[in-house]
Amino acid sequence: MSTPNPNDPGYNRVDPDAPVVAPPRNSSALLWLLVLVALIALGLWWYGKRQATEAVDTSATTQQPALVGETTPPPAVVAEKKPVAKKPEAKPKPVAKLTRDPSPLAGNQAPKYPPQALRSGVEGSVSVRVEVDAAGNPTDVTVVERSGERSRDLDRAVTDAVRKWRFEPAMKDGKAVAGAVVVPVEFKSQ
Template sequence: MNETPKTPEDNRAGDATPRKRNSAVLWLLLVVALLLLGWWWFGQRGAQESMPEQAPGTTVGEPAATAAAEAEKAAVEARKKKAAEAAKPRKPSKPAAPRVTEPQPIASASAQPDYPRDAQRRGQSGRVLLRVDVAADGSVANVDFVQRSGTPELDRAAMNAVRKWRFNPARRDGKAVASSVNVPIDFVLPANN
């Protein structure tokens, strides 16, 4: 029963079963090759995305001076285009909002009203708010109550005094115009010493 050792040719010829060991190695090599191929492909893709943009008409490897000349040429064209647009007639722009000032009482012609003696003796005080229509010449055109003081004597004294006032009229773009303004009149009792 001495058996002679089998040679590799004998194994191939006599054995019908495939060798699993060799096919596993081949599959492993195939997977490694696919991984390397994928790694290389993503590396190339990332390199292309990180490359700077080239000026139109330049090729890879052209000197930087040529690219700079192209950029300067584009800047000159942009300036020419901007100058041409500036030379075109413009549409009229929206007019600026008119500058308006409110009428102001003239200090010398707008003295505070006299405190009515009867109201002062009774200890009555308060605020009267009047709406004054001022003409373009600065005179008072009309006076109405916005808020009364609660004392008819104080209300009457405030209205009579303001009717005699003079105003610097309101101005729109430097021209005097008629307008209205609210004027508060305060009646405050003097402090007793």
């Protein structure tokens, strides 16, 4: 058998029956970086745990200084463990736990009197219940009470306007939470 010649016309031909060998895979640099970070974190944890254990051992045993001219070191003397007097922890002052219902912000635009209801002389009030999320956005608006003439135009005007409003969210123990508020709106022609 002779050495392959690159000038031979069949030199680059691939044998279809030849086994396919995958090239060796290089490990990802990111994987190695993660392994390194994990090892460092493990080492720091172990070192901190070891330091805490040594601190307890050091406080439990004391050694006497060696005397000049003494040939054998004195045995270690185990000190009696005394309870450590801890300073009383300063208790946090009680904070007034703020609890309130959601309330509409002052800059909200009032519902507009529907022109058809105004021409017809329809008057009344509509109260809607507004579910408000912890961010102050209305999530659900439903009509809960009407007085005067029943008008779908008035109901729709109130619900459409209130859906665009922003609210100060409800507070429970000083944290913003979801809540509900009833908003009354009165329509009177003048």
